[in-house]
Amino acid sequence: MPDKDTSIYIYGRNPIIEALKDEADRIEKIFVRNSLHDSQLSQIFDLASQYHIPISHVPGSKLFDLVGKVNDQGVVALMSEVQYQDFGQWVDTIDTSTYPAVLLLDQIEDPGNLGAILRTAAAAGISAVLVPKHGQAPVNAAAFKASAGTAGRIPIVRVGNLNQAIIKLKDERFWIAGLDMDGEQLLWDLEVDRPLAFVIGNEGQGISKKTLEHCDYRFRIPMEHRVESLNASVSAALLCYEWKRKANA
Numbered sequence: 001m002p003d004k005d006t007s008i009y010i011y012g013r014n015p016i017i018e019a020l021k022d023e024a025d026r027i028e029k030i031f032v033r034n035s036l037h038d039s040q041l042s043q044i045f046d047l048a049s050q051y052h053i054p055i056s057h058v059p060g061s062k063l064f065d066l067v068g069k070v071n072d073q074g075v076v077a078l079m080s081e082v083q084y085q086d087f088g089q090w091v092d093t094i095d096t097s098t099y100p101a102v103l104l105l106d107q108i109e110d111p112g113n114l115g116a117i118l119r120t121a122a123a124a125g126i127s128a129v130l131v132p133k134h135g136q137a138p139v140n141a142a143a144f145k146a147s148a149g150t151a152g153r154i155p156i157v158r159v160g161n162l163n164q165a166i167i168k169l170k171d172e173r174f175w176i177a178g179l180d181m182d183g184e185q186l187l188w189d190l191e192v193d194r195p196l197a198f199v200i201g202n203e204g205q206g207i208s209k210k211t212l213e214h215c216d217y218r219f220r221i222p223m224e225h226r227v228e229s230l231n232a233s234v235s236a237a238l239l240c241y242e243w244k245r246k247a248n249a
Contacts, residue, residue: 007080010144011063011072013044018149019079020047026080030055033063033074041075067141082139082151084158087165090128096173096195100127101243104176106162106211107135107202108232114139115146116233117200121154122147124240125247128155130197132162166214169197176215178207179239181229183218187239190219192246200236 007028010016019027030048032041034057048055066076094100103121108114114137121129137143144151159165166176177190178199199215201207212218221230221238230238 007078008082008139008144009066009076009141010079010149011067011070011076011141012145013041013073013075015145015147015149016075016077017043017047019077019144020044020051020053022149023079023152024051024053027051027053028078028080029053031058031063031066031076031078032056033060033072034058035060036074044075070145079144082144082156084131085128085155087130087157087159087168090155090157091168091172094127094172094195099192099195099247101192101196101198101240101247102126102128102130102169102174103236103240104130104162104166104197104199105132105136106199106207107132108200109135109137109203110232111137111140111143112146113137113203113231113233115143115148115151117236118143118154118156119147119150120233120237120240122150124237124244126154126240126243128157130157130159130162130165133158133160163211163214166197166199166211170214175217177217177219178212178215179221179235180207180212180215180218181220181223183220185217185219187219187221187242190242190246192243196243198236198239198243200232200239203232 063072063076174195174197176197199207
């Protein structure tokens with residue numbers, strides 16, 4: 001069995017089905033609660049058989065030991081950790097002539113937020129999500145669950161220092177846009193005729209001061225009824241789809 005430092009447990013029927021369809025080579029083993037009838041998990045069994053993935057029928061207490069008190073729906077899979085891409089190698093492959101957009105996450109701490117952001121980024125056609133090595137939630141089981149199995153469909157690029165990565169992206173013709181509640185421009189003013197890197201800040205503190213200084217633009221989402229801010233993943237979703245709406249116009 002792989003070391004827990006290089007593997008994760010994912011749970012829930014739909015996330016595991018999605019993982020089997022898209023990344024079966026990363027699934028090591030599937031654990032099924034022995035009180036379930038096989039017909040309830042027929043698609044999982046069929047896919048596991050197709051890719052020669054072993055299934056172990058275990059008591060519910062075993063699933064609890066693996067993932068804790070969560071809604072596991074009677075099935076847990078041991079999966080090798082999502083592979084982060086090296087920033088230097090990734091940036092050498094990006095084609096800026098297509099005006100791509102990437103997300104830069106500035107220390108997102110909640111795995112649920114991270115998973116939701118990864119899901120939205122993949123759905124909206126974002127080219128990659130860049131995350132710092134430190135102060136950042138990992139792509140663990142909770143993040144994978146929140147992503148509904150989509151984590152890893154687009155590159156997840158790990159960077160040692162976010163600000164240094166921004167400088168390199170600028171050298172590659174990217175414009176840096178921060179999502180900030182005090183931004184000078186409305187999100188609706190976004191222009192997409194250029195490569196863009198969007199910075200999403202920490203849930204509590206927002207974008208760090210030094211990183212804000214590197215931003216070419218600072219956009220805010222219009223708020224009414226004295227609402228000050230939105231959840232980080234909701235803000236990211238609005239940003240991604242405003243970019244997609246204009247890029248596809």
